[in-house]
Amino acid sequence: MAPFETDDSTTAAEADDRHAGRRRAARYVVPVAVVGVAAATIGLVPALADSGDPDLPKISAQALIEKIAASDVEQLSGTVRISTDLGLPDLGGLESSLTSGAMDSGDGGSSADPSTKLTELASGTHTLRVAADGPDRQKLSLLESGSEYSVIHDGKDVWGYDSKSNEVYHATASDSAAAEKEQDVPATPKDMTEEALKAVDDTTSVTVDGTAQVAGRDAYRLVIKPKDSGSTVGQITVAVDSKTGLPLKFTLTPSSGGAAVIDAGFTQVSFAKPAASTFDFTPPKGAKVTEGETIEHGEKSAHDGHGKHEGAGAKPEEDLGKGLDGLKVIGEGWNSVATFDTGGEGMPSGSEAGGDIGGFLDSLGDKVTGKFGSGTVFSTRLVNALMTDDGKVYVGAVSKDALVKAANAG
Secondary structure, X not given: OOOOOOOOOOOHHHHHHHHHOOOOOOHHHHHHHHHHHHHHHHOOOOOOOOOOOOOOOOOOHHHHHHHHHHOOOXXXXXXEEEEEOOOOOOOOOHHHHHHHHHHOOOOOOOXXXXXXXXXXXXXXXXXXEEEEEOOOEEEEEEEEOOEEEEEEEEOOEEEEEEOOOXXXXXXXXXXXXXXXXXXHOOOOHHHXXXXXXXXXXXXXXXXXXXXEEEOOEEEXXXXXXXXXXXXXXXXXXXXXXXXXXXXXXXXXXXXXXXXXXXEEEEEEEEOOOOOHHHHOOOOOOOOEEEEOOOOOXXXXXXXXXXXXXXXXXXXXXXXXXXXXXXXXXXXXXXXXEEEEEOOOXXXXXXXXXXXXXXXXXXXXXXXXXXXXXXXXXXXXXXXEEEEEOOOEEEEEOEOHHHHHHHHHHO
């Protein structure tokens, strides 16, 4: 079947830009920020083997894309398994130390904050329970050994609850911070598919490659591939429900080969209306409740489950830098590279940082030079980032050589 090309010129890097613009990172944790960019770019997705190839009527790639766009599923519940392998180095406990340090630093952080908790999905295999009843009611629960973490959106309220620490995060959908967090919460492979389809332009091949069965439902297999070399993306395969048009499984394999970077799909799904009680939430007695940032002051406060305040006036977090306003894209399609100036001094050397962090920095990245001077490339199996010594950052789902080329041209 000939590739199908669309007029949608939105690139993968532009989709990354919208997420990256909301990310925050301090100078010494740029490698952790790269993980955050990767998680935001590729979303959250589960591992699931297909079981059989159903006999379905032929359909063109264009018609299947239109079927996805026309899907009006608003009510569902089910179980999703997520397996992510970005090829990140073993942090040897350093990442957890940095995270726990941030939580204990008195800045109002909470283990129940979705922007912190859901980054765990950037690696390993996880099981999720998901439910939705229209645009104003959704729930996602991350099942862990002996504990559970849930994000609940019910009307104007957005709750995060960590049963292990008995901590609660609360914000309202009318707050800008709450709206951002809600948008970052994944529910089904549909969210990832929509982002992938935004990258479909004349640099992309889109075909229908047979059928599959996912969670007991018949589906078509939509395959999305970059036409040109240089991208770290090999192909994206989406299993699309033949009746509803809902993406049931999302798999991203790298151009380098090997196991999928992301393999996501339902293991069980129902399109019946979930019980109203599914979205009910009241903070448990004695739970620490952290209120989300306010628009006016950017402050956070913590209080117990009965409304008694325990603390307030947390200092604002450091953002990526004033240069984000000047973010631009070099190149086109799958080989696009986003670049911005942090306004900083680049990455410190291991000897400058010292201690465990110094050793960590020395173990990461490749030193590179070019017309831009010198810098360090931090690599995963999907998203690579170059930070120059004068504080400029180049990020994309492209090879190291492509990043250096973009920096020389930029």
